[in-house]
Structures are given as structure tokens and as C-alpha cells.
Amino acid sequence: MSLDLDRGLTEEAFALADSIAAPIMEFAVAHTTVTIERTVARLFGVDGVDELGVPLPNVLVDALGPGLPGGLALPLAEACITRNASPQQVAEALAAGDATLGSDPDVAPEARELAARLAREADRRIVAQRGRRDELIAEHGDPETPWLYVIVATGNIHEDARQAQAAARAGADVVAVIRSTAQSLLDYVPYGETTEGFGGTFATQANFRRVRAALDDLMPEVGRYLRLTNYASGLCMPEIAACGALERLDLMLNDSMYGILFRDINPERTFCDQYVSRMINGRAGIIINTGEDNYLTTSAGHESGHTVVASTLINRALALAAGIPEPQIGLGHAFEIDPDRPGQIMEEWALALLIRELFPRCPIKYMPPTKHVTGDIFRTHAIGSMFNLVGVATGQHIQLLSILTEAVHTPFLADRLLAIQDARRVFEAARPLRDSLAPVPGGPLELRAQGVLADAVELLHRVDDAGMFDAIAEGWFADTPRPRDGGRGREGVAERGPGYVNPFLELWEPQLAGWASG
Amino acid sequence: MSLDLDRGLTEEAFALADSIAAPIMEFAVAHTTVTIERTVARLFGVDGVDELGVPLPNVLVDALGPGLPGGLALPLAEACITRNASPQQVAEALAAGDATLGSDPDVAPEARELAARLAREADRRIVAQRGRRDELIAEHGDPETPWLYVIVATGNIHEDARQAQAAARAGADVVAVIRSTAQSLLDYVPYGETTEGFGGTFATQANFRRVRAALDDLMPEVGRYLRLTNYASGLCMPEIAACGALERLDLMLNDSMYGILFRDINPERTFCDQYVSRMINGRAGIIINTGEDNYLTTSAGHESGHTVVASTLINRALALAAGIPEPQIGLGHAFEIDPDRPGQIMEEWALALLIRELFPRCPIKYMPPTKHVTGDIFRTHAIGSMFNLVGVATGQHIQLLSILTEAVHTPFLADRLLAIQDARRVFEAARPLRDSLAPVPGGPLELRAQGVLADAVELLHRVDDAGMFDAIAEGWFADTPRPRDGGRGREGVAERGPGYVNPFLELWEPQLAGWASG
Amino acid sequence: MAEIVPYGDTAGDGMVQLSFTLPVPADGRAREIGLEFLRRNGLREPQIVHIGAADREMAFFVAYAKAAHGVDPEAVQGSEVEAPALGFTEVNALIERELGRKIVVVGAAIETDAHTVGIDAIMNMKGFAGDYGLERYPWIEAVNLGAQVPCERLLREAQERSADAILVSQVVTQKQVHARQLTKLVDLLEAEGVRDRYLLVCGGPRLSNTFAKELGYDAGFGPGSTPSTVAGWIAQELIARGRPV
Amino acid sequence: MAEIVPYGDTAGDGMVQLSFTLPVPADGRAREIGLEFLRRNGLREPQIVHIGAADREMAFFVAYAKAAHGVDPEAVQGSEVEAPALGFTEVNALIERELGRKIVVVGAAIETDAHTVGIDAIMNMKGFAGDYGLERYPWIEAVNLGAQVPCERLLREAQERSADAILVSQVVTQKQVHARQLTKLVDLLEAEGVRDRYLLVCGGPRLSNTFAKELGYDAGFGPGSTPSTVAGWIAQELIARGRPV
Numbered sequence A, B: 001m002s003l004d005l006d007r008g009l010t011e012e013a014f015a016l017a018d019s020i021a022a023p024i025m026e027f028a029v030a031h032t033t034v035t036i037e038r039t040v041a042r043l044f045g046v047d048g049v050d051e052l053g054v055p056l057p058n059v060l061v062d063a064l065g066p067g068l069p070g071g072l073a074l075p076l077a078e079a080c081i082t083r084n085a086s087p088q089q090v091a092e093a094l095a096a097g098d099a100t101l102g103s104d105p106d107v108a109p110e111a112r113e114l115a116a117r118l119a120r121e122a123d124r125r126i127v128a129q130r131g132r133r134d135e136l137i138a139e140h141g142d143p144e145t146p147w148l149y150v151i152v153a154t155g156n157i158h159e160d161a162r163q164a165q166a167a168a169r170a171g172a173d174v175v176a177v178i179r180s181t182a183q184s185l186l187d188y189v190p191y192g193e194t195t196e197g198f199g200g201t202f203a204t205q206a207n208f209r210r211v212r213a214a215l216d217d218l219m220p221e222v223g224r225y226l227r228l229t230n231y232a233s234g235l236c237m238p239e240i241a242a243c244g245a246l247e248r249l250d251l252m253l254n255d256s257m258y259g260i261l262f263r264d265i266n267p268e269r270t271f272c273d274q275y276v277s278r279m280i281n282g283r284a285g286i287i288i289n290t291g292e293d294n295y296l297t298t299s300a301g302h303e304s305g306h307t308v309v310a311s312t313l314i315n316r317a318l319a320l321a322a323g324i325p326e327p328q329i330g331l332g333h334a335f336e337i338d339p340d341r342p343g344q345i346m347e348e349w350a351l352a353l354l355i356r357e358l359f360p361r362c363p364i365k366y367m368p369p370t371k372h373v374t375g376d377i378f379r380t381h382a383i384g385s386m387f388n389l390v391g392v393a394t395g396q397h398i399q400l401l402s403i404l405t406e407a408v409h410t411p412f413l414a415d416r417l418l419a420i421q422d423a424r425r426v427f428e429a430a431r432p433l434r435d436s437l438a439p440v441p442g443g444p445l446e447l448r449a450q451g452v453l454a455d456a457v458e459l460l461h462r463v464d465d466a467g468m469f470d471a472i473a474e475g476w477f478a479d480t481p482r483p484r485d486g487g488r489g490r491e492g493v494a495e496r497g498p499g500y501v502n503p504f505l506e507l508w509e510p511q512l513a514g515w516a517s518g
Numbered sequence C, D: 001m002a003e004i005v006p007y008g009d010t011a012g013d014g015m016v017q018l019s020f021t022l023p024v025p026a027d028g029r030a031r032e033i034g035l036e037f038l039r040r041n042g043l044r045e046p047q048i049v050h051i052g053a054a055d056r057e058m059a060f061f062v063a064y065a066k067a068a069h070g071v072d073p074e075a076v077q078g079s080e081v082e083a084p085a086l087g088f089t090e091v092n093a094l095i096e097r098e099l100g101r102k103i104v105v106v107g108a109a110i111e112t113d114a115h116t117v118g119i120d121a122i123m124n125m126k127g128f129a130g131d132y133g134l135e136r137y138p139w140i141e142a143v144n145l146g147a148q149v150p151c152e153r154l155l156r157e158a159q160e161r162s163a164d165a166i167l168v169s170q171v172v173t174q175k176q177v178h179a180r181q182l183t184k185l186v187d188l189l190e191a192e193g194v195r196d197r198y199l200l201v202c203g204g205p206r207l208s209n210t211f212a213k214e215l216g217y218d219a220g221f222g223p224g225s226t227p228s229t230v231a232g233w234i235a236q237e238l239i240a241r242g243r244p245v
Ligand code: B12
Pocket: A178, A179, A180, A181, A182, A198, A199, A200, A262, A294, A297, A298, A370, A371, A372, A373, A374, A405, A406, A407, A408, A409, A410, A411, C107, C112, C113, C114, C115, C116, C117, C118, C119, C121, C122, C128, C167, C168, C169, C170, C171, C172, C173, C174, C201, C202, C203, C204, C205, C206, C221, C222, C223, C224, C225, C226, C230
């Protein structure tokens, strides 16, 4: 299956996306945020909470004071040297009121060295997990695409682990643990294994570890590598990315705009955070997943395909700029046009094929129908099956399975089973369609795909002219206007001053292939 | 969507089918059967039952005695003249033991004339119903294809009528009333409105009338012509066809081999009966539906596509030979490959497209998955939805809707509703696919279709060589061997002797375009 | 009126379809366990038509059975909100004529709930399924506070704007979080002694009018609600309550 | 062992899914009528998640609710036929060793039932899902009489061939026609005083071993049965009964 896309137009689209990304990257590399600094603490090995339940990375960065002068790395390293203690011990002492963050010029050179060493150690741990993944894949095998991606969302990590195993036994390739409502608005990462959540389970490092172990245990039984996912997006993107890197998550939801549009997080904050979080994801070999599917829940699906395409191009440009190679850029899109609309299936097919063709090397992620499904679970199941057909016929890489109770509740154990069984059946039964059918030149499907691409390029031109911050403020994405100075978390953004030190950036930034040239 | 079919091969296929049909037709035109003679009685206006419940047409033909000398028409007409009575009155008198069938040479010429007049009257009634259908279609409109065809099967004709109306309100275009189990083995047509049946409702003239009226009443409300269907196949093909003609059925299941293969009816009997019943169907403007779908319930669907194709070609040749024009030949085929088989959807698509292309002017009828569906009603519903997609994408004319409880029970009211809603949605959503996608030359789908056609031609060659009676005896169709002299109802076949008179054949046979030349 | 029972194949057969998962292996004993489960729950003539393994020790069942009890529709109280079938123009005309001033409406998705598409559909210009939203009504002043609004803030805004009606959306229902959050708002209004000042309305896909009333709301709107129905009901109710101008 | 309840979202929640049609219009009162119907049938915390019009006076409901009662799996009697897990070769070897003669089996779809695919799957050469049918067993003489065989004829054939086992298929179940027809055969055997002479086995997609036993059969085989299980059970049972050679 292949569309007759205008090469000139696609090249224009990629160039525009790079041009749009450039000013964002300029802003990002010039700033830091509270969560970026907390990430330094986490990667230095700081974990746990104080007696009020405040995570120690927050205790440290709060101690740093507003403006985050110079960043956390040096003061923390200095304190380590002065107290001859580990970062964790310093944090605990600080929490107990027994310490302050040093600013001792005498030990500065030594501190820089310590910071650099701690960073290299963290980097080694991350790279080791990456290597472990490669080993396990070699040992247990990698599933065919589309990968079957399911979510668990009980609120209780132990039930989640059990249901993740059930799903894997049934055939799931990727398991995502959905977060509890509103976690993305917390300016800290909760701690420990959790058993209470609404609409999902808290993303914590311990919870990651719990489900990771459950899946690792099962690989010999199911005979394939099982992937684990969680969400970076929110107010703690880089911290969660760090947790994910340490606990060997395989994919992470990481969108450059999701927090802005869907959680009213400040745009400047998000653009800084996504950059560093993506750098970590990239280093960890984690596939990022972007969230363009969400646009179609607040805008009409059949009118907004071009916003999805434009956004995937921008998300890709920003991911490349953060050092993520294309095989780790899982751009998102969705089967989300009203099923009662005449021609819907053809239009979905066209968009899915367009995304596939635009990004041949990306593990694109296809999201299921959600908004227009109803409590008629039979109808939802059938629509989901059609989504599976389009997914395999257009060669999607990651298929987030549609659940028949999408409009009712977070998936029951058996709901997920039905979804997996349907996907397995349809993928096998329809796989040869991809080589069997081709778009009729000038037919409705090809025209639709070409039209969406043309509209996307037109939108990219406007965004490029206006600049990304203004485009978002105008509500051009997801019909949701977000001003540059609005939203949560802006107070946590600070300029990287001249004395700013971040040994991770020193380690990783130079390796970037040069974002401006994409 | 169009397949690159070898014109030489398709022409060969049609020619072989004609050649296979010829000896069958030779046999059919040389014989009559008890039900053919009872049909004469019915069309002469005889209806009702005797005090033991035996239908009067049976009383008459039983009186004729074995060998059916000369046919019923003349003796009955003679009795009418001698007694100055209508055929109905003669039949009643006969049943009461007050009359015999005359063989009075004196009135023979007059009787021939009366018989011819009675036949012309019956023909006028049939033609009037046909005209009425055309009027009603002009008035209320004809639905788009694929027509939504559903079955009702409660056993009680009044519930059937109610459910037929509910289905029509929901969007059904064609309603079939399924017959009670084993009616096809009755060598008579039951009488009156019936309220007891198993797995279906008896096909009686009164029952036809009851549902016909229910649908006619609803046309103004739903704004389209509503079609009614029943089954001719069995031991009473021409009689039921006559009832259908008189009560304005619009479609009738009428297969030249179904009774033989699936009801173990004698092959000679069936070939005679199908001929006369089809002549009546043709005259009545009724679309016949053949039953190739059934083959795939006793044979494996993925191995037997070519038997379906071969059979449609033979069924078509026999229908043309009985005077039915192509727009009334609704050849049947089915979506019946095991859904767990890799490539199943591609193979189904290939077969559906092949049938569509072979018979561009026939209102082909597409039958749903039945054998491989299970009590997992969610799975069955999703498979049915895929069947709907393939149906509309390949341009099927009549789509017998899949029911989610196919493997459980005859359809509940709501089961049918879900089927209709799914079909309506998918047909609208996927209609443009037909003009959007084309088979890739040399791709798996095209190769599959070409392979099935080649196998069908090969089978036709073998059948042509062996002759149809032997082919059936060998079990080449539906994996079910049926010897020429086996099965039910052979005792009801008789040669048309030299004195044989059938005014209907005299009326209709000369109009046939000459079956031997197709 | 007499009791009615479900209609499956024919009138009076009482058939219902069920599916459920039991923590037992999907082995040779599963069918009888499933049947016994159904019988213990009062279902008659149960049939298990499908058993699938949902995990090693989990069996998924699809079943049909006859309900033991019917229901008398006449005896059932409660229904969806009954609003006058008025359109955009009529509602505005009604407010102008009967109240002579703009109705002030404040709305939000409260507490942890970030789902705004529902409340937006009712309040924003664009509306829902071709029916304009409250913002477009010249005789309604509609203020949509958006997502995850704490109850305290919603009340403050309502007070500052002298609202006539408070509109609350709740979409996430897992572990009854919606019931808790909706109750919190009622408690807050009562604690401040201002419950009577507002028409208190909630909506969401898992809410019903009856349930809303149980929680202390004046009305609850379920899935598929349209702005004009909501507007019509509010106008009618304010007029009926003879609210001073 | 303790009682178990259904597992929906989490352990112990007791959730079941239902769907049903009530003869009421799908209007504003339908939801409450549906909820009351569920409550009257003992279901707890019912939720109606979908209402569709199945006709003018017919509403189709999809619902979720909690079951009021659990079930103790240990206390449940009965199970599918327990046959030795033997394959083709083992079963033949067993018959040869223990009986030393061929087992004779006569089978049919009886009375009005024309569905032969099930009995063919068990008896014919080809078998089912890769498992050979009884005809292929050198130590079984299998006679398949086909469709719509009257009970009288089946019995006659069994007598003439001195069958060890009679195999009956019943697929159509509407209005309990299968129960009637199966009972007819048992009655006939008893009337002739030959019931004990045969292993009497039935099968079909809506049959269970327990139900078959209630009707007076020795065993009943449900959906997905395989020839080797049936053959294994018959061989084992004949041996256990110490049937004279
Ligand atoms: C869109 C969507 C989102 C978007 C929301 C974007 C936004 N700005 O609103 C995003 C992607 C951000 C999202 C996130 C989450 N969601 Co969400 N989401 C949905 C989805 C797909 C559609 C909801 C929707 O927009 N419906 C369309 C509107 C028009 O319908 P409606 O809300 O019913 O509104 C109508 C009526 O109810 C009524 N109404 C509604 N409110 C009000 C208020 C008043 C006053 C009145 C009068 C009427 C009224 O009128 C409206 C018009 O008719 C549903 C699934 C579904 N199909 O229902 C899940 C769903 C609601 N989400 C769910 C969950 C769990 C979440 C998350 C927690 C995790 C997750 N699964 O992603 C997060 C966190 C959200 C949070 N903190 O609350 C669950 C809730 C489960 C439950 N019952 O508890 C659902 C059911 C999906 C599922 N099966 O898991 N979600």
C-alpha cells in the first residue's frame, strides 16, 4: 500500500517542522526547571520521602531556592564532599534539618569532578538497563508488529501486576500502567508501591519496578520480550523519564505539548521539561510515544487530521533535537472519526496510511476510537475490530487496543482479554491485505490523504510564521488555547545562569547531532 | 476494485456450466413430479385441507394415482366441466368421497380449453403481483445495495410479523422467515397461519400473506420497499414457488442442489422440481437465491471456494434455462473461512470480489460466517462486522446479516437490531473503499482469486466429463455423496407420457430463450 | 399495569444475556460452577454458551438465562429530567418574558476530573450535536471554569457572579470518586448556608437524574444531553421557583 | 474453600455484565425501569450504560451490576466428561488389550435434527481439529446413520449390529426440542427393556454432561469435543463395566 505523495510537499513539511522547533529548542537549552534539577538528584541516587511524605529530590531542590541558581548538581556535590556523604545521605540530613546545601568555593573543582563521576555512574546504570533489554530481546524474541498494547488501570499496583501478567499470557506485547487522575499536575513524583488511585495507578519508581519484575518473570513462559510503558508527560517529565530509565521501561508517553494542551501546564515549563526528559528516554533506548490522539477528543476527528499530522512533524523534530533516533520516535495518531460519519473507515485508512508513509522508520503508535464510542459495548467492540483491521492493513507498529467498555469504565480483566483476542485474530487474518490492496490513483482515499497533508503543510506555515508559543495561544492545536504565561508550573522555570552546571547535559548534549539541522 | 481475470478462462467456465446443465434440463423437461402436479392444482385455485389435515392439492394428485398419467390438469378440468364446478369444489368433493377425477374423452377438448384459461388466469394474477411490486417500489423507493437481509424464526407467524416490522424500522431491507426444521422433507405444503415451529416457522401461503401485509403496512413509515423472502427448496419447490408468486414474495431461496446435498432428497426429483419452480419464480419477478454458502458448512471454507464458484456457474446456467433473467439470479456465496486462519480476511475478500466480477448483472447474495463462530458473542459480532466491510467494499447486492448469537440460538429481537445497526454503520463508513482500493497486480489477493477460478474451471471440466448425476454421487459438492437413485421423493417422479398436459408449461416454456444456448 | 419481563426470542420468555469472570480455571468444572453461580443469583434455566480462559485461574463466561422477576413500569418512580421541548429561540424568549434579566450560570469539571468535553458541549458556543451551547444564548451569561476546579473555587466564583445555577461535570467514576466529589460540593454549600441560593445541576455519562437527586442536586443530566434541554430546564425551574429579579 | 465472586476491575468486586430487552419505549423513563428490573432480580448497584430503541415499544439495555451471591467451587458437583487423556494409538491399544474385540458404535442426528457436522466430526474418518474420527480406529466399528434418523430406526440398527454404544447428536434446542427428542430415545429403550445394553451418549453444542445425565444418558459431550476423548471414554467405561466379550 502506498500513496502517491508529493515529495516536494513532504520535504517542505519536514523543513517547516525543523524551523518551528528551532526557537523552542533555543528556549529549552537556555533554561532549567525544578523537575530538571530534581532529576539530577534522582540520577545521583536520591530517593525516598521526608517525614511529611515530601520526596527527597523535592526537599533538595526546594532548599536550592527560587531561581535555581547554578543548578543542584554542584551544591549537592559540595555538600557530599564536605560531609563525606552520599547524595542520599545529604538529602536525608537536609530533610532532618541537619544540613544545608553547600556553596563552598573551595571544594568546587572537586565537586565538579564528583558530579561528573556521579553522572557517569548514572549513565552506566541507564546504559546497562538498555543492554539488558537487548539481551532479553535476543533471548526471548521480539513480537511481530503491530505490537498489541494494552493498559491496566486498577489503582492498585499489585492488581495491575496480576492483570499485566494475564494480558501477557493472552498475547499482549506492551503493557501500560495508566496513572491516577491528575498525577500529571503534581509537582513531585509519588513514592513507593501504591494501592489507591482513581482511574489509574500512581507512577512511582517502585511501581515501575513491581510491574517490570512481573513481566520479566513471565518472558520464559510466553516466549517473547514483554514491554512496559508509563507516562512522562506532566509536571515531572524528566524525573519520571529517569525512573523509567533506571527501571527499564521500554516505552514512555512523552509528548512535547500534551501537558500544555490537556493539563494546562505552562508552555515554557513543558518545552524545557520535554527536552531533558527526551534526552533521557533517548539514552535509555526507550521509545517515546507522542499524544496526538488526544487532539481528536477535543476537536472533531474528520476536520482535524491535519493538526495531528502537523503535530507529529513537530514532535519528531523536537525528539530528534533531543537526540532521539527515529527508531525510538513513536509518533501517535488515532482512529477517532465519528463512526457514524459516511466514509469514516476510508478516511481513517487514509490518515493511518499517510502517517505510515511519512515516517517509515518510526515505530508509529495507533490509538483506538474513544470519544465516539458509547455504552453499547457490542458496537464498540466491532468498531475496535475495524480499527485493528486498518492497523494491520496499513502497517502500524504499535496498536493500542480498543476496549469494548471504553465509554464505561477502566478495562476489566475480561474486557482486555476480548481486545487481545480480537487483535490477534484480525492481525493474522488481515496481514496479507497490506500487500494485496493499493490505493486507486485519484480515488477517494488517496485524495483524502493528500488533502490532509496539504492542510498540515498549510498549518505548519502559519505556525512557523506565528511561532509555536503564539500558535498554541491561538488554540490551533486541539482547539484549546493556552497562553505562553498561563498554566501551572511556570514558577518552576529559571534561566540557566552563567554558573549553571548540569553534568548530565554535559554528558549528553554534545552527542546531539545538532538539532537545528534535524 | 477489479481483478485481472483471464477472459478466456471465464468464457470457458460459462460454456462448461451450460454444457453441464444440458443433460439435467433434458431430464427435467421429460419428467413431472407429484409436486409439479400439485402446483397445477394450486394455481388453478385449489387450497385448504381435508378433515385429516391433508392439503387438497395432495388429495387431488394422490387420486391421480402412481405414474401421474397425463398430468393433473386435464382430469381436473374434465371433472370441473362434468360437475360444473370450480377446481376447489372438485377437490372438496373428492376429499369428501363424492367425486372422482374424470377421464371423460367427450369433454377433453373443452377441458383443454378450460385448463388453458385457468392457467392464463393464474398467470394474470402472478403478473399482477409483479406489477404491484413495481408500483410499490416506484412509490416507496428502492434501498441502496448491499440490501440488509435479516431472518426471523420464532416459530409463531404473529411474532415473526412483529419482529419483521421491528427489523424494518431499524433498517432491514429484506426479511426472511426461516422454516421450521425438516419442513423441506414434507411432501406437502402445510396450511394456514401457524404458531408452532422449531428453529423456524412453517412456510404456508397464509403465513406468507400475514408477513407480506405486515411489511406492506410499514412501507409508508419507513419510506422504502420492503422485501419478503421464503424458501422454495425441498420436496415442494414448485408449490411453494406458486404460493410465493401469489403472495408477492420478492426473493426465494431456490437452489438446484440444496435439497439433494443437505436434505437427502432424490437428485432426479430435485432437478425436475427446481426447473418448474424457477420458471414460476422467473415469471413472478422473484429473485432466486442459491445456497452455495451451505457447502462451506460441511467442507472447509478455505479449501472449497472453487466448489462454490463452480456451483454458482451451474446454478446460473440452470436458472437461465428456466427462463430467469440475470437480474433475478441471486447467486449465493459466503464469508465462511475459519477466522483463526492466517490470511482469512484476504481470502474472503478475494472470493467475494471474484463472485462479484464473474456475475456483474446478478444480484449476488453474500452469506455470513456461521460455522466457525462460537458462543463468544463479542467475537461473533466483530467477525460479522468484518463481513459487512468486505460486503460493501466488494459491492455485494444482498447481505444476509451476521448475528452475534449465530452459534447460540435463533436470533433474539435485539440480536437482529445489533446486526442491522452494525451493517448500516459499516456500509456507510466503508462505502468509498470500493473506489479507493484496488487489488495489487500479482498480490496475494489477486493470486488467490485467480487460483480459485482456475480450480473451479478444473472442477467444471471433471463434472462435465462425469455428468452431474455422477459428480454428485461422488461427493464433489459439499463433501456429501448422493447417488442418483437415493434419497427421498424419487417415487414422486414420473415421465411426462405422450398424453401429458400441463397448461402452465405450454404457456411458459415456449418463452424460454432456449436453455441450451445459455 | 402488569409486570413485564424481558423479550428475547418471543414475548414473555424473560431472557437476559450475561457475561462475567470467575476466579477459577477454565477447565472441565468451570461450566457447572458458572451455572451454579447463576442459579444462586436467582437466574432460571441458565445456559453457559462460552467459556474462555482469561488467565490461568480465571474463566470468562457468556451466558443466557431467564430472569426470575419482572418489573411493573407503572410502579417505577423517577425519570430523566423533564424539560420543556424548547429550542434556542424559545428559551431566550421565555427568559426575557418571564424573568426579564439574564440568567447567570457558572460551570466546571470539579476536583480531580479533567474531562471538559462534556461541560464544554453544554456551555461553549459550539454546543453539541448541532445544538448551540449556553454561551451563545443572549439571555444567559455562562461562565465555564474548565477542568479540575476545586469546589471552593467554584463556589467563590458563583458567589462573586451572583450565579443562578451551578453546573458540575463528573466523568471519572472509578471507586465512586464522582459521588464523593459531588457530595463534597453539596456539603460545602450547606456548610456555608447557601445551598438554596443556587440551582445545583450535575451531568456526566454515568449520572442519572435520580442519582443526582439522591446526592442533593436539583437535577442530573446523563449521556447525550443537549444544551437547549439544560437551558430550558434551568429557565423553567427558576421561573417556577419565582425567583426575585 | 470460600465463596468466590466475579472479578471485574479488581478482586472481589462481583461485577457482571448484562443485556436485555424490555417491552417499554426507549424514552426518559426507560433507565429507571431498567434499574428497577435489575434490583428486583437481586443485582446490586446496577448501572445502565446503554439504552437503544429495539422497536417503538422495545428498549434494549446494556448494564453492569454486582452479583449479590457468590459460589463455592468446592461445593459444585458435576463436570464435563472425565476421560483419560489418550490419543488414537493408546485407545486402540487399550481396547485390544482389555476387550480384545472391536467396539461397535452406532450414531445419528435424531428426529428433526439435520445437523450432521457435529456427529460427523466425531465419527467420520476426517475427525475434528486434527483428531481422527472413530471410523478410522481399527478397534472401533463405527456406523454413522446421518441426519434426521427416527429413534426407532436408530434402535433397530443398534440391535441389528449388537452395538456397544449409541451416539446421538442434537443441535437445535429451540423450545427444548432437543430435550424432548433425547427423552424419546431413552423412553423407547426403556420400553423395550434394552436400556442397559448400551452406553448411551449424546452430544451437541448446547449439551453438558450434567444435563445429559439428568435425561438418563451415560454421558454428554459439549462444544469442542474431540473423537479421541469420546473414544477414550467409551473404551474406559466398557472396560469398567466389565462387559462380557
Ligand atoms: C476525551 C477523554 C479524555 C481526554 C479529556 C480531554 C478533555 N479536555 O476533556 C483525556 C485524554 C485528557 C482523558 C484523560 C483521562 N481519562 Co478520559 N476519557 C475521554 C473519553 C474518551 C471521552 C469523554 C468525552 O469527551 N465524551 C464526549 C462528551 C461530549 O460526553 P460526556 O462527557 O458524556 O458529556 C455529555 C453528557 O454526559 C452531559 N454532561 C457531561 N457533563 C455535564 C455537566 C452538566 C452540568 C450537564 C448538564 C451535562 C453534562 O452532556 C454532554 C453532552 O451530551 C472517555 C471515554 C468515553 N468514550 O466516554 C474517557 C474516560 C472518561 N476517561 C477515563 C479515564 C480513567 C481517564 C484518565 C484518568 C486516564 C485515562 N484512561 O487516560 C485520564 C485523566 C483524566 C482526569 N484527570 O480526569 C475513563 C473513566 C472511567 C470511569 N468511569 O471512571 C473513561 C471512561 C475511559 C476508560 N474507559 O477508561 N480522557
